[in-house]
Amino acid sequence: MSASSTEEHGHEHPKHELSHHAKRIYAIRDLLVEKGVLTEKDIQSQIDYQEARSPANGAKLVARAWVDPAFKERLIADPKAACAEMGIDAAAINEFVVLENTEKVRHMVVCTLCSCYPRPILGRPPDWYKSFNYRQRAVIDPRGIMREFGLNLSEDIEVRVHDSTADIRYLVLPLRPKGTEGQSESDLAKLITRDSMIGVMDALPAIPR
């Protein structure tokens, strides 16, 4: 990729040495634009769309479910409809399933085959979620992973690891922490971390008042 290519097609390529895969993807991008399949604007607006989605969407859903039992029922019965109700666009998900944690059951989500993840709800997956280490260990030693995230579960709690290998995307509905009675939805949302919605940890403990 020469510097003059900037003038030719309006965007800059990274100056450092690119990996084989990066070179290939830039070449494909250039070809798609050259052949008029996509425009630079399409690509940029897709990047903006990807970046705009974040775990804040999931936290909004969970906080509402914590304060409104009827909403929680709807979120579990028909997650995509509940997202639409909250103004969250989950249309990109084929099927969306919400897994409710209880005092007796904890859920954890992995994709051992690749990195399937509820992106419209949680944004881009963290690097560790895509790592071979997590993908191998999640189905073998989920309790060990939870311990690394600070969650020590007693043996009488059942751990259910979901390997999302196909068309279903999963969101964990974490337990509402004790001592948060009467807190506002927006304060509760601060306790709901991305990792608690993947299920490797619980929601953060209540902030003492």
Add this chain to the structure above:
Amino acid sequence: MGRAVSEGAGRFKPGDRVTVRFEDRPGHIRTPWYIRGKTGWVERVYGRFLNPESLAFGGDGLPKKTLYLVAFNHGDVWKNCQGSKDKVLVDIYEHWLDSAA
């Protein structure tokens, strides 16, 4: 849990014991290796979806395949973990399952 898609759409119903086929063939297979040959039970019927093994190679994904949530005892998947009540749950298409009744 989750949206009830279309119960009763396929060959198996919730509670049925099933064994995952131990097949080795190339392609965009969505059945992980570690679960092939293992026996569990149908937890949910998710309904019918376009077949990813066809979609991935430019096919039309038809006929659709019934997708199941299949549960396995952790101890049945990993032999050194007997006695735990933990479960591994995997989404598996019908053509990868045999009845284990």
